[in-house]
Amino acid sequence: xxxxxxxxxxxxxxxxxxxxxxxxxxxxxxxxxxxxxxxxxxxxxxxxxxxxxxxxxxxxxxxxxxxxxxxxxxxxxxxxxxxxxxxxxxxxxxxxxxxxxxxxxxxxxxxxxxxxxxxxxxxxxxxxxxxxxxxxxxxxxxxxxxxxxxxxxxxxxxxxxxxxxxxxxxxxxxxxxxxxxxxxxxxxxxxxxxxxxxxxxxxxxxxxxxxxxxxxxxxx
Numbered sequence: 001x002x003x004x005x006x007x008x009x010x011x012x013x014x015x016x017x018x019x020x021x022x023x024x025x026x027x028x029x030x031x032x033x034x035x036x037x038x039x040x041x042x043x044x045x046x047x048x049x050x051x052x053x054x055x056x057x058x059x060x061x062x063x064x065x066x067x068x069x070x071x072x073x074x075x076x077x078x079x080x081x082x083x084x085x086x087x088x089x090x091x092x093x094x095x096x097x098x099x100x101x102x103x104x105x106x107x108x109x110x111x112x113x114x115x116x117x118x119x120x121x122x123x124x125x126x127x128x129x130x131x132x133x134x135x136x137x138x139x140x141x142x143x144x145x146x147x148x149x150x151x152x153x154x155x156x157x158x159x160x161x162x163x164x165x166x167x168x169x170x171x172x173x174x175x176x177x178x179x180x181x182x183x184x185x186x187x188x189x190x191x192x193x194x195x196x197x198x199x200x201x202x203x204x205x206x207x208x209x210x211x212x213x214x215x216x217x218x219x220x
Contacts, residue, residue, distance in 0.1 A: 013129055016095035020132025023102055027110040030215045031117065033131050035155055036139030037148070038121030041165035043071045044198040045139065045207075046118055050078035052208050053114065057215070060112035062101055064093045064120050071118065081108040092125035093117065095132055114215060123148065127155040135159070135214060141166040142175040149183040157188045163207065167197040 024031050036042050050059055060081035063072040072084045083105050085097060098117070102109055109115055117133065119126040127138075136159035140148060143166055149156060156162055162184050170177065177195060184191055192210065196203030 010128075013095045016099050017130040017132040020095055020099050020102060021134075023099075023110070024115070024132065024134070028219060029110060029112055029115050030135075030211075030218050031115045031131070031133045032211070033117045033119060033126075033133035033136040033159075034139065035119045035123070035126045035136065035159065036121065036163075036165075037123050037141075037144060040121075040139045040141040040144065041198055042118050042121070042139055043074055045163065045165060045196070045204070046116055047075055047078065048198045048201070048204055049116075049208060049211070050075060052204065053211070054078045057113045057212075058111060060109050060115045062093075062098065062109070062115065062117045064118055066090075066120065081112055083109065087120060090120070091122050092120050092129050093131060094129050098131045114211065123152040123155045127152075127158050134218065135161065137161045137163055139163045139165050140180070142170050142173050142177075145174065146176055146179055146183065149180060149187065153187045156184060156191065159188075159191065161192040161194060161210070162188075164193065164195040165198065167195050167202055168200045 034042050053059055059079045061075055061079060063082060063084050065071060065086055066089060067086055069084045072082050075082055083101050117131060138155045138159045140162060164180060181193055184193055194203055194207045196207055
């Protein structure tokens, strides 16, 4: 019987992530890994982001989910470059999954200027696996409460930006935006914070402008 050590699996993932990063760099693709709990608004924000950026950029999506392609179908009106991956139980995506998809769907994914990954809905496992992305972002909805930052700090520590979503519901829930901002800065003082609402559009332009800036910086 062969025993696989966790550190070996993590090392293999890091190597696959490095391979992905090299391929993406060679093709000039900016890859964005979006993480967050189920229901935090990942698909809704991604839908609004594609809607705003698709007229000017070639966009692609790797849609990660346990089962179904419902989210991919929601995004289909805004880009034809969508690849669905169903883990059927696994709580996160891994770098080798992304590597296989880049190889199998290279004309679509590697022709994009920005490639979004909607990771499995989870604040724990996805944060532990580098996929080779240029940037990782974590979404936190105001409906989840302030305690999620303290309970699941790794997801917020390991990503470049935190998107505080569903801002239109702020007045109806017990969520302190100032307290959340302070907690986030204590966890990751370099993180960029975007309070926004995909429903009303508040704050979405700043998020999209930031992505455009990152893409232009990558091209230099």
